[in-house]
Amino acid sequence: MNKLKHIANIIGEEYGIPPSDYFMETRKREFTEPRQVFYYIARETTGFSFSRLADFAASFGRSKPHSHCTVLHSVKLVEGAIAIYPEYRHRVFNLITKTKDFRSIIPDHIDLIHLTITGGNV
Structure with missing residues (x-):
């Protein structure tokens, strides 16, 4: 669980919201987005169920x-946003680099050489 707390704290720092706030029982966008990103990064970097x-x-x-189901839905939403929005993709991949070597989870359709040359901007 230390790895999950580490990821939660990194997400909290990025969004300026402590994990205890974005795990609250609310559907406000300011809390759902960091929570969804947490679930995506945690799933991809730990492989936990x-x-x-x-x-x-x-x-x-x-x-x-x-x-x-909430976690699955979160992961699917972030995957969809990463595929469409370059700025969002860059933000999520920057967060991943703080937790793990991100090359192991980049989708196959993203050119690693292009990522390296552009500093992560696809």
């Missing part, structure tokens, strides 16, 4: 864990 990631929210004071 959706259920295990869903249970993690309780460690930050959430009264009940998210369902595994």
